[in-house]
Amino acid sequence: GSFKLSYYNEYKSYLSMPSKKPESKRRKRSSKPEEEDSRSTTALEDKHLNAMRHIFESVQKGYTHQVKNIEKMWELQHKYNDMEKFFDDFWYCLQHACLVAAREPPTERVIQFACKFAIRADSPREALGEEEVSQTGPFAVRLFHTALQYTEANDKAVRFRLCQIINLMLTSLGADASIDEDLFNKIYTGMLERLKDKVPVVRVQAVNTLNRLQDPADPDCPIIQGYLNIMKSDGVGEVRRAAVKAIALNSKTILPVIERGRDVNPGVRKAVYEVLIDKVSIRSMRISHRMKLLQDGLKDRNEGVQHACKKLIQKWLLYHESDIIRLLKALDVEGKADICMDVVKETLSKLPMEKASDCLYNRMENNVVPPAELTPEVVFYWRALIEYSQVDYPNVYDRIMPTLTVFSSYLKDYVHMASQIPAEDYDAHYQASYIIVELIKIAKLADFSDEAGRKNLISINKHIITEAEITVQAVERLVELLGIAEPDEQTRIKSIAEVINDIRNPLEGSTQHNIESIESCEKNDPVTLIRCLTLVSGLVKGVKCDVAFDPTLSGLLDDIIMSGVISENEIVRHLAIKALGYSCILSKTLAKKYLVFFLQVVMVDNYTEILETTLKIIFDLLLVFGLETFSDDDMTKKESDDNKANVSDEDLLATKLESTTLERDQHEGEDNISKNAKESKPFEDQIVEKFKEFLDDEILRNVAAEGIAKLMYNNRLVDATLFSRMLLLWYNPTTEGDSLRHCLGMFFSTYGANDNMEALTVIEEAFFPTIQTICDAPHVSPLLEINPQRVAELMLSLLRGYHNEQMIIKMCNEILINPRSSYGKCLTKVLHHCSVDGERSSDADIKLIHSLVMEIKEQAEHISTKKALLTYLGVLETMVKKTPYSEDKENKPPDHADGSQDGDVLSQMSDMSEVSVGRKKSLYAAPDQPLDLLDMIT
Numbered sequence: 001g002s003f004k005l006s007y008y009n010e011y012k013s014y015l016s017m018p019s020k021k022p023e024s025k026r027r028k029r030s031s032k033p034e035e036e037d038s039r040s041t042t043a044l045e046d047k048h049l050n051a052m053r054h055i056f057e058s059v060q061k062g063y064t065h066q067v068k069n070i071e072k073m074w075e076l077q078h079k080y081n082d083m084e085k086f087f088d089d090f091w092y093c094l095q096h097a098c099l100v101a102a103r104e105p106p107t108e109r110v111i112q113f114a115c116k117f118a119i120r121a122d123s124p125r126e127a128l129g130e131e132e133v134s135q136t137g138p139f140a141v142r143l144f145h146t147a148l149q150y151t152e153a154n155d156k157a158v159r160f161r162l163c164q165i166i167n168l169m170l171t172s173l174g175a176d177a178s179i180d181e182d183l184f185n186k187i188y189t190g191m192l193e194r195l196k197d198k199v200p201v202v203r204v205q206a207v208n209t210l211n212r213l214q215d216p217a218d219p220d221c222p223i224i225q226g227y228l229n230i231m232k233s234d235g236v237g238e239v240r241r242a243a244v245k246a247i248a249l250n251s252k253t254i255l256p257v258i259e260r261g262r263d264v265n266p267g268v269r270k271a272v273y274e275v276l277i278d279k280v281s282i283r284s285m286r287i288s289h290r291m292k293l294l295q296d297g298l299k300d301r302n303e304g305v306q307h308a309c310k311k312l313i314q315k316w317l318l319y320h321e322s323d324i325i326r327l328l329k330a331l332d333v334e335g336k337a338d339i340c341m342d343v344v345k346e347t348l349s350k351l352p353m354e355k356a357s358d359c360l361y362n363r364m365e366n367n368v369v370p371p372a373e374l375t376p377e378v379v380f381y382w383r384a385l386i387e388y389s390q391v392d393y394p395n396v397y398d399r400i401m402p403t404l405t406v407f408s409s410y411l412k413d414y415v416h417m418a419s420q421i422p423a424e425d426y427d428a429h430y431q432a433s434y435i436i437v438e439l440i441k442i443a444k445l446a447d448f449s450d451e452a453g454r455k456n457l458i459s460i461n462k463h464i465i466t467e468a469e470i471t472v473q474a475v476e477r478l479v480e481l482l483g484i485a486e487p488d489e490q491t492r493i494k495s496i497a498e499v500i501n502d503i504r505n506p507l508e509g510s511t512q513h514n515i516e517s518i519e520s521c522e523k524n525d526p527v528t529l530i531r532c533l534t535l536v537s538g539l540v541k542g543v544k545c546d547v548a549f550d551p552t553l554s555g556l557l558d559d560i561i562m563s564g565v566i567s568e569n570e571i572v573r574h575l576a577i578k579a580l581g582y583s584c585i586l587s588k589t590l591a592k593k594y595l596v597f598f599l600q601v602v603m604v605d606n607y608t609e610i611l612e613t614t615l616k617i618i619f620d621l622l623l624v625f626g627l628e629t630f631s632d633d634d635m636t637k638k639e640s641d642d643n644k645a646n647v648s649d650e651d652l653l654a655t656k657l658e659s660t661t662l663e664r665d666q667h668e669g670e671d672n673i674s675k676n677a678k679e680s681k682p683f684e685d686q687i688v689e690k691f692k693e694f695l696d697d698e699i700l701r702n703v704a705a706e707g708i709a710k711l712m713y714n715n716r717l718v719d720a721t722l723f724s725r726m727l728l729l730w731y732n733p734t735t736e737g738d739s740l741r742h743c744l745g746m747f748f749s750t751y752g753a754n755d756n757m758e759a760l761t762v763i764e765e766a767f768f769p770t771i772q773t774i775c776d777a778p779h780v781s782p783l784l785e786i787n788p789q790r791v792a793e794l795m796l797s798l799l800r801g802y803h804n805e806q807m808i809i810k811m812c813n814e815i816l817i818n819p820r821s822s823y824g825k826c827l828t829k830v831l832h833h834c835s836v837d838g839e840r841s842s843d844a845d846i847k848l849i850h851s852l853v854m855e856i857k858e859q860a861e862h863i864s865t866k867k868a869l870l871t872y873l874g875v876l877e878t879m880v881k882k883t884p885y886s887e888d889k890e891n892k893p894p895d896h897a898d899g900s901q902d903g904d905v906l907s908q909m910s911d912m913s914e915v916s917v918g919r920k921k922s923l924y925a926a927p928d929q930p931l932d933l934l935d936m937i938t
Contacts, residue, residue: 049089051076056093059113060106070117077121087142090114098165101157101201111161115168118143133172136179140169144183148190156199163194163205170212188213188223195226200236207242216248224248228256237265244271249279258289266302273297273308282316282330291336298342310346317347323359324348328377334434337380344384353389357396360385367402371414376431379438386445404446404453408460411439415468433471440477444484458485462495465535466502472534479538489543493552496539500532500560526569533564533575540582547583548590557583557590570607577601577610581617588629591621595630599690602700612703615694619707622687626716631683688719695725702740705729709747718758720765727770727795731786752798760802767795767807768814775823788822792830805845808834812852819859828856829865832872836879850876 055069055076080086097110122137136144147162166187173179179187187209194206207230214223227247234240244260247253261272273293282290297309320326324347333340348356360381363369369378382400389396402410418432448454461482465475479496486492504523536556540547547553561583564576581598584591598621601614622630694704705726711717729735730744752759771792777783811831815824831853836846850873857869 048076048080048086052089052093056110056113059109061109063109066109066113066116069113070120071125073117074121074125083139087139091143091146094165098158098161099155101160111164112168115165116172119169119172133174133177135177136173136183141180141183144169144179144187148186151190151194156202159194159197159202160199160205163191163202163209166191167205167209170209173212184213192222192226195230200239203230203234203236203239204242207239207246211246214246214248216250219252224253228253231256231260237263237268240265241268241271244268245275249275249284254280254285254289258285258292261293261296266300266305269296269300269302269305270308273305273312277308277312277315282319287330287332290330291332291339294331294339294343295336298339298346313343313346314350322351322355324351324356325359325377325381328381329375333376333380334431340380341384344381345388348385348388353393353396357385357389357400361399364400366406367400368406368410371410371417374414374435376434376438379435379442383438383442383445386442390445401442401446404443404448404450405456407443407446408453408457411436411443412460412464414439415464415470419469433474436470436474437477440474440481444481448485454485458482458495461485462499465499465531472530475531475534476538479535480542483538483542489545493539493543493550496535497552497556500535500556503528503532503535524563526567526572529560529564529567529569529572530575532560533572533579536560537575537579537582540579540586543586546587546589548587553583570610573605574607574610574613577617578613581613581620584617584621585624588625591625592630595621602694608699611700615700615703615707619703619710623707623710623714623716627684627687688717688722691722692725695722695729701729702738702743705740706743709743709751712759712762713747713751715756715758718762720762721769723762724766724770724773727766727791728773728783728786731774731783731791733782733785748794748798752800755800755802760799763795763798764802764804764807767792768810770795771826772823775821775826788826789829792826793833796830796833805836805849808836808849809845809852812849812856815856816852816859819856825861828860828869831856832868836876846876846879 052073055072058065059069077083077086094110094114097107097114100107118140119133119136121139123133144166147165151159151162151166153159153162170187191206191209191213194202195210197203197206207227210223210226214227215221216224218224224247227243230243231240231247234243240260240263244257247257249257257272257275260268263269263272276293285293293312294309297305297312300306300309316330317324317327320330324344327347328340328344331340331343360369360378363373363378369382386397386401389400401407415436418429418436421428421432423429443457446453446457461478464470465478470478482495483492486495506523539556540553543553545553547557557580561576561579564572565580567573567576577598580594584594595618598614598618602611602618605611605614691704691708694700695708697704708717708722708726712719712723726744727748730741730748735741752763771788774783774786774788774791777786808831811827811834815827815831818824819828836849853869853873853876857866857873860866860869
């Protein structure tokens with residue numbers, strides 16, 4: 001018999017209908033005893049089946065009496081004389097639940113009840129309430145085999161429910177349970193096949209079923225390999241999440257699981273951290289794995305993922321007995337300081353401050369950690385705890401922060417101790433350099449109201465910069481510290497100028513040497529220039545005055561920076577260009593003077609860091625001062641005067657720079673420079689051409705795209721060709737996985753917002769060239785992989801409903817030129833996305849668009865495109881005012897073959913709808929015969 005399945009929502013019995021035809025009410029008496037026995041047996045069987053139905057009906061209502069229902073079913077089983085009959089009735093009742101795909105509570109209760117009973121069917125009565133079963137009986141084995149027979153059914157609900165039954169039965173078995181080898185192989189083979197099922201919920205159940213069958217010791221285990229493939233390539237997040245939770249973690253699988261921490265689905269990312277919390281110790285992961293997890297989790301946009309990552313941090317902290325310094329030793333404080341700082345802040349927010357500070361305070365003597373006990377983790381936590389407690393926890397701050405005078409002497413002593421480390425001990429040198437930088441950061445957090453301590457700090461600061469052998473990073477931090485300790489700008493400028501003079505002329509203060517000997521001893525070696533340029537850069541970053549009009553800064557520019565620009569050493573040249581860039585940002589005069597020089601550096605230098613830094617400087621100057629600053633009459637006049645003076649400063653610098661660049665083709669650079677000098681194009685056109693060249697350069701592409709995006713977003717640059725180039729770069733398959741895509745994605749999502757008409761005009765002008773470039777891409781071009789329709793739809797959405805009528809008319813004309821071309825087909829598919837403003841548009845424009853769309857519709861090939869165009873025509877018709885079409889033959893719309901008019905859009909849409917509905921009925925009409933599980937087998 002067939003049974004309706006609507007019982008689930010109303011908690012009605014889905015087994016209440018009889019399975020056999022009812023016997024006639026008027027039954028003849030049989031005189032034969034055999035017939036009487038047969039009828040009594042049939043009545044008994046019907047009674048048992050009805051009792052089974054009542055149990056299944058009771059199960060649907062809740063979990064409260066599930067154990068009691070299992071006992072009732074066990075008792076009913078022992079009332080059957082034939083166990084084959086009992087299994088057939090049980091399977092008969094269960095298969096109706098297997099036809100329901102919706103995961104509603106009554107269905108789930110029936111499935112779970114059936115699985116629990118099946119595992120316990122052959123157990124003694126007193127063992128029915130146990131949570132786990134150690135052995136499978138004949139009833140469970142038969143149910144396994146029966147379910148496996150139908151796992152390839154055509155109906156997705158059947159495949160889903162049977163995989164679910166197999167999974168729940170395996171889950172109910174205890175940890176030490178075993179199953180028959182033949183059954184194991186059948187489950188193994190059947191569920192591996194279901195991993196490839198087209199229905200996601202079936203794949204999820206298959207993943208869960210295979211969980212206990214995988215072999216972590218086998219490097220070639222097919223189940224583990226299947227899980228890895230699912231995590232990497234399955235298109236449904238829920239399936240990837242199930243694979244992450246099910247896979248056994250070992251040295252081969254831990255990294256793929258961690259990489260799912262960057263999955264697009266937040267549920268998958270959260271599952272990664274939940275699995276690691278439950279299954280993996282911090283000692284089982286490499287430091288790089290730990291840092292990757294923390295970096296992805298703490299920066300995740302989803303709060304659930306962040307919370308899971310924080311729970312993982314708390315687990316790691318408990319493993320280290322709440323000692324934050326020990327936890328930091330398990331991380332990479334030297335390479336990933338920002339992530340470690342987030343970890344420290346998270347742990348401090350969960351611990352009492354007194355307890356959190358004890359692990360540091362117990363290591364201190366007189367409010368400082370003895371230099372011999374300083375490690376990168378200790379000094380990092382020292383600084384982090386001072387920052388955290390400075391405002392809200394003054395008592396803790398006073399415990400761990402010494403006075404400025406004491407700390408200045410402490411810093412000097414540690415720098416002196418670090419200088420005694422043997423040169424061959426590279427690791428010790430690296431750690432000492434890191435500790436010095438961290439100590440300087442701690443000094444910036446001190447109380448500078450102590451005047452004596454402040455002066456002492458300034459004196460020691462100058463001494464360390466002049467005498468000690470410290471890294472460039474330490475020099476930069478010392479300059480920043482001096483900026484805090486000496487707030488007066490002019491005093492600070494003079495102090496650093498004196499330090500630079502002492503570094504370059506160490507004998508100047510001696511009276512035993514004449515001027516000639518002093519000048520001959522001026523140090524210009526790379527090490528000295530690097531330190532001096534670092535000081536100049538730090539100084540210029542911290543001042544606000546115009547470098548061109550300050551005599552001291554101007555002298556440093558001419559003496560230090562310009563000598564570094566022409567150096568053969570790449571590091572010196574890089575620092576000099578960076579310092580020159582800082583100076584130009586502060587001075588419009590210097591910016592106009594050296595912009596052309598920066599462009600020349602990009603063309604002739606071959607050091608990647610110099611190229612990227614110089615290009616960033618160019619974009620910063622254009623962003624601060626605007627393109628018009630560099631194309632006004634004053635600059636043109638200045639350039640002509642410089643040309644008359646034979647050789648300008650920029651040309652001299654460029655010539656010297658070219659002479660020191662050995663790996664770049666000098667002749668090509670000189671030809672480009674001379675060619676640009678002869679061009680008479682406006683500055684804006686020249687700079688746009690240069691930007692296009694930068695976008696084509698693999699080395700400079702990312703920096704150029706980011707800089708152009710900033711200029712366009714701030715309306716410093718308006719150019720449709722550059723917008724088109726960047727859009728193609730965003731879609732280009734070669735940039736997949738590149739950080740460039742994130743930058744451009746942010747730019748496109750915000751460009752044109754707030755009704756920025758200039759930006760909207762740029763997008764509109766870039767529309768047709770962009771689509772045509774993709775459609776006309778050669779076969780060897782990566783642009784061939786881009787879907788032009790998606791690009792067109794994106795650009796139309798960026799216009800935010802602003803679609804000029806002339807743009808729509810042009811689109812129609814472009815389609816009609818060659819409607820069969822890929823370009824014409826693409827525009828046809830997106831035409832209906834263009835909106836027309838009925839209030840702003842004239843009747844003539846709307847009628848023209850209407851007639852053009854009518855003609856396009858006639859030439860469209862796909863019915864979906866025709867239907868979309870018909871809808872679009874209907875919208876246009878509602879906008880047309882009372883002015884009718886002319887009755888001339890030239891203006892009269894063409895007739896259809898069936899005599900209907902093109903203008904009768906509504907009737908055509910109605911006809912098409914009827915065709916669609918008719919087709920849908922023929923495909924999806926309900927079957928006349930009742931559904932049965934056996935009919936759904938492939």
